[in-house]
Amino acid sequence: MKQENALFDDVLKAAPGDFLTSWLSEATQSGDSASVAKTAPQDAQELLDSLQEAVRADADLTRFDDDAWSRTRSVLAELSQSRAAQGASAGETSYFVLAIKRPLFAGLRKLLDGSPQHAFDAVWAASTLVDRMAQWTATTYQRSREDVILRQQQELLELSTPVVKLWDGVLAVPMIGTLDSSRTQLVMESLLTRIVETGSELAIIDITGVPTVDTLVAQHLLKTVTAIRLMGADCIISGIRPQIAQTIVQLGIDLQGIITKATLADALSLALKKGGWVFSRPAR
């Protein structure tokens, strides 16, 4: 083993119980929430084991990206993912890792009492290693939060464009939220598939929930309508609010002969008429 690794090994195995106690007391000082503090002892033990393993395998203390540290990295990744899921902040999670400096420095000082220069070098190496571990923890934390956000975005996207059967041969898509290219793609795919599945000849796209319609949004709508027509069905756009109508006229957007209605009710009424349905209300 390299000299520095041997030194670290001595520190880590000297008095493991005291080491852990000192670490945990430093870590929980930052005000970890109660549930997180419960798993702290096991987390610390696992991290300590992985550190000892890596140090004894002669891992290079200055290169945390090496394969020799892979177990430590995965322990830290798991730690940050579970803390993220429990709602702990990135600061709290990385502070848990940084807190190991206390027992580590204390141990090094004890062993190297007589040689200050040597002690300084060792403490520097220890500090850099722990910093890198904390950085790794913070980065993994960020990434898992981003994953959660991405997954929620995807769910939101899927939830907000349901295709509903309004009548025999009439489908409706109530659009909620801004219409961007990914949303358009989703709507096109699900609507067109449903058209084929149900053999519906008419689709009503209701844009009451779409806040603004600019030329880009209009393009997306037109793309969807063109695709519907290509397949042999037709489309009515409903839910045109007054401001939207004004914007469309002001921007000079050509709706290419698509029938538009102010409300879903009007669109349905038209759809039924086209389908040859006649409704009567007997006089009361």
Place this chain on the structure above:
Amino acid sequence: MDRIPILKMGHCLLVTIQIDLLDQTALALQDDLSERIAATAAQGVLIDISALEVVDSFVGRILASISGISGIMGATLVVVGMQPAVAITLVELGLSLDGVRTALDVERGMALLSGDERSRGGH
């Protein structure tokens, strides 16, 4: 090279495309159809593309030109059974196939054509 069979049903010609449409095959279809329309004095042509999962711009243009050719010769073309993925691709390619009539399936396509026949005071 496989030529796509053309069936006659009343006053209409029926074409079902079951194989991948290579450029040559598409051109051959255009030729064959033109001949058959003339030979049978057909008034309607129905092309079923429900088995096609991919339609490129060449095929798109062939369909548009078959539509034009049929029209000039007095027949109406209806393309049926376009799959959603194909429709999306054509739209992305900017091919809206203007002037080509479409229907969801063969049944509706035939209804469209016979409706046309009736309105023309057909046989």
